[in-house]
Amino acid sequence: MAPDRQTQPKAxxxxxxxxxAGPAGLMLATWLSHYKINTRIVDKRGxxxxxxxxxxxxxxxxxxxxxxxxxxxxxxxxxxxVEMCMWNPGSDGVIRRSDRVPDVPVGLSRxxxxxxxxxxxxxxxxxxxxxxxxxxxxVERAVLPESLRIDExxxxxxxxxxxxITVQLRHxxxxxxxxxxxxxxxxxxxxxxxxxxDDDTEDLLASSRQKEGGTETVRAKYMVGCDGxxxxxxxxxxxxxxxxxTDYIWGVLDIIPITxxxxxRMRCAIHSAAAGSMMVIPRENKLVRLYxxxxxxxxxxxxxADRSKITPETIITAAQKIIAPYKLRxxxxxxxxxxxxxxxxxxxxxxxxxxxxxxxxxxxxxxxxGQGMNVSMQDAYNLGWKLGLVVKGVAQPSILKTYQxxxxxxxxxxxxxxxxxxxxxxxxxxxxxxxxxxxxMKDFKEAFLKGNLFASGLSVDYGTSMLVAKPGNAADxxxxxxVSSQIHVIGKQALASETKLGMRFPSFQVLNxxxxxxxxxxxxxxxDGRFRIIVFAGNVVSPQQKGRLDSFCQAxxxxxxxxPHLVTHVEVLTLHSSKRTEVELLRDFPDVLHxxxxxxxxxxxxxxxxxxxxxxxYVDAYAGYGVDxxxxxxxxxxxxxxxxxxxTLDKEGFRGVEAYFRGILVS
Numbered sequence: 001m002a003p004d005r006q007t008q009p010k011a012x013x014x015x016x017x018x019x020x021a022g023p024a025g026l027m028l029a030t031w032l033s034h035y036k037i038n039t040r041i042v043d044k045r046g047x048x049x050x051x052x053x054x055x056x057x058x059x060x061x062x063x064x065x066x067x068x069x070x071x072x073x074x075x076x077x078x079x080x081x082v083e084m085c086m087w088n089p090g091s092d093g094v095i096r097r098s099d100r101v102p103d104v105p106v107g108l109s110r111x112x113x114x115x116x117x118x119x120x121x122x123x124x125x126x127x128x129x130x131x132x133x134x135x136x137x138x139v140e141r142a143v144l145p146e147s148l149r150i151d152e153x154x155x156x157x158x159x160x161x162x163x164x165i166t167v168q169l170r171h172x173x174x175x176x177x178x179x180x181x182x183x184x185x186x187x188x189x190x191x192x193x194x195x196x197x198d199d200d201t202e203d204l205l206a207s208s209r210q211k212e213g214g215t216e217t218v219r220a221k222y223m224v225g226c227d228g229x230x231x232x233x234x235x236x237x238x239x240x241x242x243x244x245x246t247d248y249i250w251g252v253l254d255i256i257p258i259t260x261x262x263x264x265r266m267r268c269a270i271h272s273a274a275a276g277s278m279m280v281i282p283r284e285n286k287l288v289r290l291y292x293x294x295x296x297x298x299x300x301x302x303x304x305a306d307r308s309k310i311t312p313e314t315i316i317t318a319a320q321k322i323i324a325p326y327k328l329r330x331x332x333x334x335x336x337x338x339x340x341x342x343x344x345x346x347x348x349x350x351x352x353x354x355x356x357x358x359x360x361x362x363x364x365x366x367x368x369x370g371q372g373m374n375v376s377m378q379d380a381y382n383l384g385w386k387l388g389l390v391v392k393g394v395a396q397p398s399i400l401k402t403y404q405x406x407x408x409x410x411x412x413x414x415x416x417x418x419x420x421x422x423x424x425x426x427x428x429x430x431x432x433x434x435x436x437x438x439x440x441m442k443d444f445k446e447a448f449l450k451g452n453l454f455a456s457g458l459s460v461d462y463g464t465s466m467l468v469a470k471p472g473n474a475a476d477x478x479x480x481x482x483v484s485s486q487i488h489v490i491g492k493q494a495l496a497s498e499t500k501l502g503m504r505f506p507s508f509q510v511l512n513x514x515x516x517x518x519x520x521x522x523x524x525x526x527x528d529g530r531f532r533i534i535v536f537a538g539n540v541v542s543p544q545q546k547g548r549l550d551s552f553c554q555a556x557x558x559x560x561x562x563x564p565h566l567v568t569h570v571e572v573l574t575l576h577s578s579k580r581t582e583v584e585l586l587r588d589f590p591d592v593l594h595x596x597x598x599x600x601x602x603x604x605x606x607x608x609x610x611x612x613x614x615x616x617x618y619v620d621a622y623a624g625y626g627v628d629x630x631x632x633x634x635x636x637x638x639x640x641x642x643x644x645x646x647x648t649l650d651k652e653g654f655r656g657v658e659a660y661f662r663g664i665l666v667s
Contacts, residue, residue, distance in 0.1 A: 010216050010217070011216070011217040011218070011219070012216065012217075012218055012219075013163050013218065013219040013220065014038045014039060014040045014218060014219075014220050014221075015032075015037045015038040015039060015220065015221050015222065015391045016028075016032055016037055016038075016039045016040070016220060016221065016222045016223070016224065016387060016391065017039070017040045017041075017042070017165070017167055017218055017220045017222075017223050017224075018039065018040065018041040018042070018223075018224050018226060019042060019043075019144075019145055019223070019224070019225050019226060019227045019232065019233050020041075020042075020043060020225065020226035020227035020228060020359075020361075021041055021042070021043035021122075021139040021141070021226075022043075022118075022122070022226060022228065022359065022376070023054065023118065023121060023122065023125070023359070023373050023376055023377045023380075024226040024358045024359035024360075024376040024377055024379060024380045025041055025043070025224075025226035025227075025358075025359075025380070026041075026122055026125035026126065026129070026139075027125065027376075027377045027380035027381055027384065028224055028226065028358065028380040028383060028384045028387075029041050029125070029129050029137060029139075030068060030125055030128055030129055030132075030384070031380070031381070031384025031385055031387070031388055031527070031529070032137075032384060032387065032388055033128070033129045033132040033133040033137050034132050034388070034527070034528055034529050035388035035389075035391070035392055035529055036133070037387070037388055037391050037392070039133075039137055040140065040218060040220075041137070041138075041139050041140065042139075042140045042141075042143040042144065042145070042169060043139055043140070043141050043142075043143065043144075044142070044143065044144035044172065044227075045141060045142070046141050046142040046172070046174055047141065054118045054121075054372055054373035055115045055116060055117055055118060055281070055283060055289060055373075056113065056114075056115050056281070056373070056374065057074060057078065057113065057114050057115070057116060057121070057373075057374065058113055058374045058455060058456050058457045059104060059108055059109040059111050059112070059113065059456040059457060059458055060109075060374070060378065060456060060457025060458055060460070060504065061373075061374045061377055061378070061457060062074065062075070062109070062111040062114070063109060063110075063111065063504070063507075063522065063641075064377070064378070064381055064527065065124070066111075066523065067522075067523075067525060067526055067527035067641065068128060068526075068527050069128070069526075070124045070127070070128055071111070073124050074114065074116055074120070074121065074124060075111075075114065077116055077120060077284060078114035078115055078116035078284060079114065079115050079116070079282055079283050079284045080112055080113075080114050081103040081104075081112060081113040081114060081115060081267050081281075081282075082102070082103055082112065083100055083101070083102065083103055083266050083267070084100070084101050084102070084103045084266070084267045084268070084269070084448070085097055085099070085100050085263045085266045085267070085268045085269075086098050086099040086100075086101075086268070086269050086444075086445060086448075087263070087268060087269070087270040087271065088271050089271065089272060089273035093273040093274070094325065095270060095271075095272060095273075095323070095324075097262075097263065099445060101445070101448070101449065103267055104452055104455075104456055105449075105452055105453060105456075108453070108456055108458055109456070109458065109507070110507060110520055110522075113456075115281055115282070115283050115284070115289075116283075116284060117283070117284070118373065121373075126139070142171060142172040142173070142174065142176070143169050143170070143171050143172065144169070144170055144172065144232070145167050145168065145169055145170075145232060145233075146168050146169070146170045146215075147166075147167070147168040148165070148166070148167055148223070148233070148236040148355075149165070149166040149167075150164060150165055150166075150351070150352070150354065150355065151164040151165075151166075152164075152352070155352040155353075155354045156352075158390070158397045160393065162221065163219035163220055163221055164221070164354060165219065165220040165221070165222070165223050165354060165355065166217060166218070166219050166220075167217070167218045167219075167220065167223065168215055168216070168217050168218075169215065169216045169217075169218060170214075170215050171214040171215070171216070187312060187333045187334070187335065187336060221354075221391065222354055222355070222356070222387055222391070223354070223355045223356070224355075224356045224357070224358060224380075224383065224387075225355070225356070225357045225358070225361050226357075226358050226359050226361060226376075226380065227361055228359070228360045228361060229360040229361070229364045231357060231360070231361035231362075233355065233357060233361065234346065234357055234361050234362070237348070237351050237355060237357075239346055239347060239348045239351075239357070239362075240346070240347055241344035241345065241346050241347075241362070241363075241364065242344060242345055242346070242347060243342060243343045243344030243345060243364075243415065244342065244343075244344075245299070245340050245342035248293065248340070249293075249294045249297045249298070249299070249310075249338065249339075249340050250291055250292060250293055250294060250338065250339055250340075251291075251292045251294050251310060251314070251315030251318065251336070251337070251338045252289065252290065252291055252292070252315075252336060252337045252338065252339070253289070253290045253292065253312060253315055253316060253319070253330075253333060253335075253336050254283070254287055254288075254289050254333065254334040254335040254336065255287065255288060255290065255316075255330040255332065255333045255334065256286050256287060256288070256330060256331070256332045256334075257288050257290075257328060257329075257330055258328075258329050258330060258331065259323075259326060259327060259328040259329070260326055260327050261323055261326040261327075261328060263280070264280060264282065264288060265282045265288075266280070266282065267279075267280060267281055267282065268280035269444070269448070270322055270323060271444075272321070272322040272323075272324075275295060275318070275321035275322045275324075276292070276293030276294070276295040276318065276321075276322055277293045277322065278290060278291060278292050278293065278319055278322045278323065279291040287334060290315075290319055292315050292316075292318050292319045292322065293318070293322070294310065294314070294315065294318050294338070295318070296314075296318070297309060297310060297314075297338075299340065307338060310338040312333055312336045315336060315338070316328070316329070316330065342364060342365075343364070343365050343415045343418050343419050344363065344364045344365075344415070345362065345363045345408070345411045345412055345414075345415050346361070346362035346363065346408070346411070348404070349362050349403060349404040349407060349408050350400070350401075350403060350404045353397060353400040353401055356383055356403060358376060358379040358380050358383060358407075359375075359376030359377075359379055359380070360372065360376060362379075362408070362411060363375065363411040363414060363415065365414060365415060365418040374457055375410065375411070375414055375457075378407075378410075378457060378460075379407050381527075381640055382403060382406055382407055382640060383403045383407075385527075385529055385638070385639040385640055386399050386400055386402070386403060387400070388529055389529070389569070389639075393666055394565070394569055394665060394666060395664055395665060395666065396466075396663075396664060396665070396666055398466065398483075398485075399466060399467060399664060401465075401481060401482075401483045402462075402465045402466070402467050402478075402483045404478075404479060404481050405463065405465060405474065405475075405478030405479055405480075405481040405483045406462045406463070406465075406478060408478070408479035408481075409462075409463065409477075409478050409479045410460055412479065413454070414454075417454050417455075421448070458503075458504065460503065460504065460642075461500070461502050461503050462478075462502040462503075462642060463476070463477025463478040463502065464477050464484075464502075465478070465483040465484070465485065466483065466484075466485030466487070466663040466664055467638055467642075467644050467664065468501055468502045468642070468643075468644055469488075469489050469490050469491040469501060469644060469645045469646075469660055470490070470491070470501050470502055471490050485663040486663070487659055487662050487663035488663075489645065489656055489659045489660050489663070491643075491644075491645045491646040491647065491656075491660075492633070492646050492647055492648065492656075493646060495627065495628070495633035495646050495647070495648065496536070496625055496626050496627050496633055496635055496646050497626030498624060498625055498626030499625045499626060499627070499635055499643055499646070500643060501643050501644070501645075501646065502642065502643065503642065503643060504641050504642055504643075505522060505525060505534075505635070505637050505641050505642070505643055506522065506624065506625070507520045507521055507522030507523070508520070508521055508619050508620075508621035508624040508625065509521070509613070509616060509618075509619045509621065510575055510608040510609065510610055510621050511580060511608060511609050511610075511611050511613055512604070512605065512607075512608055512609075513576075513580060513583070513585050513607040513608060513609050514585055514604040514605075514607070515604070516580065516613070516614070518613040518615070518616040519608070521575065521608065521621065522641065524573055524605075524608075525573075525637060525641045527639065527640070527641075528639075529569070529639050530568075530569055530570060530571045530639055531569065531570045531571070531636060531637065531638060531639060531644075531661075532570070532571050532572070532573055532636065532637045533556070533570060533571070533572045533573070533634060533635075533636055533657065534572075534573050534574075534575065534634070534635040534636070534637060535549070535552070535553075535572060535573070535574040535575070535593065535632070535634055535649065536575055536576075536577075536622070536625070536627045536632035536633050536634065536635065536649065537549050537574050537575065537576035537577075537589075537632050537649065538576065538577055538627075538628065538629060538630050538631050538632030538649065539576070539577050539578050539629060539630045539632075540576050540578050540583055540588055540589070541578045541579075541582055541583065542630065545630060545631065545632070546588070548631070548649050548650045549589075549590070549632075549649060550590060551650055551651045551654075552634065552649050552650055552651065552653060552654050553590035553592045553593060554590070555651050555654040555655075555658075556572070556592055556654060556657075557590070557591070557592040559654075559658055560667075561658055561661060561662060561665065561667055562657075562658060562661060562665075565665065566592070566595070567595060569665075570661075571606070572592060572593055572606060573606055573607075573608070574589065574593045574594075574606060574607040574608065575608045575609070575610060575621065575622075576607070576608075576609055576610070576632075577609070577610050577622050577629040577630075577632070578609070579609075579611060580609045580611040583609075585602070585604065585607055586602065589607055593606060593607055594606050594607055610622050610629075631648075631649065632649045633646060633647065633648060633649055633653075634646065634647050634648070634649050634653055634654075634657060636657060636660060636661075644660065645657060645660040
């Protein structure tokens with residue numbers, strides 16, 4: 001029976017609607033669950049991922065997972081990447097191991113790169129969201145948007161009852177929500193997500209409209225499109241991706257290999273003399289992911305390869321040619337896909353600070369550098385706390401402009417890196433020094449080593465804005481967006497020379513003052529939505545230094561701007577440099593550094609010392625942070641652990657801290 005066209009679709013409203021429940025969408029939902037924001041998250045697919053897709057977790061992503069409290073789950077289940085082996089052809093054309101290097105540079109982080117199936121990573125997010133939303137925020141599957149209307153006259157009005165975005169959602173049937181699979185293969189594939197496939201959104205909508213599918217109208221304050229490279233949200237906004245595809249076609253196999261290749265359980269970059277290149281990624285449960293260059297598959301006149309010619313059989317055949325004279329076959333294939341390398345970045349990441357795009361919706365590149373899922377999650381990690389604080393009325397809406405300024409610049413840097421790396425990886429090895437068309441394997445190794453720091457996620461360096469008190473021009477340091485603040489303060493970088501403004505707060509071992517337990521200090525910067533004022537108290541045994549500390553703390557406790565936000569939105573952490581046994585928490589530190597709760601007593605987890613541990617030794621955290629052990633300083637970090645401001649530890653320094661927050665908080 002035809003649906004009654006007079007029936008009005010049901011209507012609702014929410015603070016934020018997220019389109020797409022991949023890693024980026026779930027990262028954003030995780031933040032918003034902490035803030036108890038009224039959020040909807042929809043995904044057009046009927047079920048979560050059970051095989052394939054992204055698998056690499058870089059160092060910064062693991063630090064972020066740890067700040068939410070579930071890095072240990074990933075760490076235990078994953079395969080750990082320790083060494084990278086490079087295989088190149090000799091003068092006789094036979095591949096040989098030419099080098100071994102650490103998978104990531106030593107000493108960057110307390111974590112190493114690991115690989116784990118995307119479905120498990122999404123499960124960690126889903127469990128976390130369930131816990132912090134009291135099971136009120138769930139992914140609504142088999143649901144996709146079919147229309148978007150933005151009331152442009154109301155986007156600048158940030159009053160609590162303003163909902164300028166209207167989205168109509170359509171609920172799909174189980175069959176419609178199931179992604180199409182390739183003919184001729186009984187193994188699940190990811191071609192429907194690949195850039196070799198056409199977007200099926202409009203076909204789904206057209207099909208659903210012919211049936212009795214339900215619709216719903218949602219009014220929202222903000223909307224975020226985390227809906228992949230074919231992003232429906234991006235298309236509705238009329239935004240474009242800039243860049244172009246290459247002629248390089250790659251296949252991907254997740255298999256349990258049967259092989260005599262000696263480094264199959266190492267990450268490997270293999271360049272053959274004439275059959276193309278391959279990357280080996282050892283995974284959990286004996287699986288190995290192979291990225292295989294398909295040199296015999298070429299794009300057609302339209303610039304896109306014919307995906308009907310790509311099957312698991314054609315991919316493994318290409319791999320066997322690359323890895324020869326070693327043998328390679330499999331009995332079990334878990335998943336497969338293919339893609340065409342292309343580097344693109346969006347012109348715009350946001351519309352009027354109301355509708356945002358994240359992840360593959362605004363940047364696409366090759367997956368071999370392990371950046372796709374990681375950078376996508378970090379987009380959402382950057383945006384989530386800003387949205388949360390603005391919706392809650394704690395922060396000024398102007399901070400939302402920094403999302404595009406910060407993350408588009410990172411995307412541009414990623415595209416530049418991937419452009420060079422993918423061409424070096426896909427190019428034919430040079431036969432000799434006179435072979436100008438071939439790739440010099442020494443150049444490839446240098447690019448890999450230099451790119452490792454970038455790929456780790458630890459080189460992210462945000463430009464000046466109201467959130468990062470650097471000198472210089474905001475537009476020049478970002479992507480060109482004007483995010484300058486009316487209240488412009490400049491942090492005193494020299495006071496913490498190794499704790500860089502705009503970069504993530506590094507981690508060194510410290511001891512809890514009250515119980516002497518050793519901690520990585522970065523672990524204390526939880527992703528719970530709060531800024532941190534980190535008081536490097538210096539040598540508090542010195543009367544002169546104790547006077548400076550007391551002066552700062554007295555100003556902080558009596559600040560009309562900051563005092564109401566302490567504990568709830570601004571946490572104070574202290575690290576001093578005196579001997580632990582020469583000071584007492586309650587005697588030597590002002591109450592604001594270890595606040596008293598009427599029910600739970602004093603806070604014993606906010607004051608730390610840079611001293612020797614009985615069991616873990618001594619690392620000299622003050623030297624690591626570049627802070628003077630006598631006079632200390634004050635460092636302000638944002639809720640995402642990035643350093644926003646640095647000043648002196650005294651009354652004048654507090655005035656700088658207060659001015660920094662005046663440009664952010666709603667007074």
